[in-house]
Amino acid sequence: MSNYNLLEALADIAYIAGNLKYYGGDSRGDIATFIELAKEFEKIHKKTEWGVDEDYIDAITAFAERKLHEILGTPFTLELKESTITKWAIVYDYKPA
Secondary structure, three states: OOHHHHHHHHHHHHHHHHHOOOOOOOHHHHHHHHHHHHHHHHHHOOOOOEOOOEOHHHHHHHHHHHHHHHHHOOOOOOOOOHHHHHHHHHHHOOOOO
16 A cells, blocks of 8 residues: 555545544544554555546545444444445445434
């Protein structure tokens, strides 16, 4: 994984967490969580051709929101384009309520 891709994913996850008003109770712990999530996202998508296979913004948003809601134990809803939802549902084992 390239440093740029990892840093981009990390920045996007932190941004998404901010939009969700995410706070796990310990800022250092939250940063460690964001780093691990970025690594996981990049590992899953190491062969993805963004814009061809999948939309990057939709994918990182769905991934981060799901993971952060899981950590907090809060409900998660998904609002993405149908084509992205289908692929995302398979990769992340998402089952709508």
